[in-house]
Amino acid sequence: DIQMTQSPPSLSASVGDRVTITCRASQSIGSYVNWYQQKPGKAPKLLIYTASSLQSGVPPRFSGSGSGTDFTLTISSLQPEDFAAYYCQQSFFSPYTFGLGTKLEIK
Amino acid sequence: QVQLQESGPGLVKPSETLSLTCTVSGVSISGYYWTWIRQSPGKGLEWLGYMSNSGGTNNPSLKSRVTISLDNSKNQFSLNLTSVTAADTAVYYCASLIGNGNHNWFDPWGQGTLVTVSS
Numbered sequence A: 001d002i003q004m005t006q007s008p009p010s011l012s013a014s015v016g017d018r019v020t021i022t023c024r025a026s027q028s029i030g031s032y033v034n035w036y037q038q039k040p041g042k043a044p045k046l047l048i049y050t051a052s053s054l055q056s057g058v059p060p061r062f063s064g065s066g067s068g069t070d071f072t073l074t075i076s077s078l079q080p081e082d083f084a085a086y087y088c089q090q091s092f093f094s095p096y097t098f099g100l101g102t103k104l105e106i107k
Numbered sequence B: 001q002v003q004l005q006e007s008g009p010g011l012v013k014p015s016e017t018l019s020l021t022c023t024v025s026g027v028s029i030s031g032y033y034w035t036w037i038r039q040s041p042g043k044g045l046e047w048l049g050y051m052s053n054s055g056g057t058n059n060p061s062l063k064s065r066v067t068i069s070l071d072n073s074k075n076q077f078s079l080n081l082t083s084v085t086a087a088d089t090a091v092y093y094c095a096s097l098i099g100n101g102n103h104n105w106f107d108p109w110g111q112g113t114l115v116t117v118s119s
Helices: none
Strands: A004-007 A010-013 A019-025 A033-038 A045-049 A062-067 A070-075 A085-090 A102-106 B003-007 B018-025 B033-040 B044-052 B055-058 B066-071 B076-081 B090-100 B103-109 B113-117
Touching: A004 A085, A010 A019, A019 A033, A019 A085, A019 A102, A033 A062, A033 B103, A045 A062, A045 B103, A070 A085, A085 B044, B003 B090, B003 B103, B018 B033, B018 B090, B018 B113, B033 B066, B033 B103, B044 B066, B044 B076, B055 B066, B076 B090
Parallel strands: A010 A102
Antiparallel strands: A004 A019, A019 A070, A033 A045, A033 A085, A062 A070, A085 A102, B003 B018, B018 B076, B033 B044, B033 B090, B044 B055, B066 B076, B090 B103, B090 B113
């Protein structure tokens, strides 16, 4: 299986900060990475698909980049509603696998 | 818009079969791909498998314990997980698998349902 390693596992930041979350795949997976946001007690919500495409309705402060093995999710200016957990997921090869997540907390 | 809702027992005994149903509204399930994902504190998010009218596949880590089936007449799809143990305790989500070729993603998701395996 392809392992997806996210870092950091947790992150404290302030409203207005620029934040970057990293995901590294155990082998090259092209641009087959998606990013999800999950708030407590809720289902994950798609933010970014195929590494850099913004899902409809998602604010443009969210962006994704990368290819091969290294991918990033960037939030350009944190808003109060952005404090949540974030997960990467690969679709290059079955079984589809997720990273263990990054919990973004208020500093 | 497309909405999904899981239903089923919240408590299952060890060695028995976990059965969940996902009711889809806003679109016919025919012609699309439908999937189950679970989330537990110990293993994080785990994809279980997907199914469509043209076929599907499951996560090999679950061996042959997983069956996903479609009921086009009711616009529902189901998950059966046999021989459950405490390790199968998790929040189970149904979702739509969208994309083309290998570019696939899960959207939207149901709200999730907690299933506990305990005697």
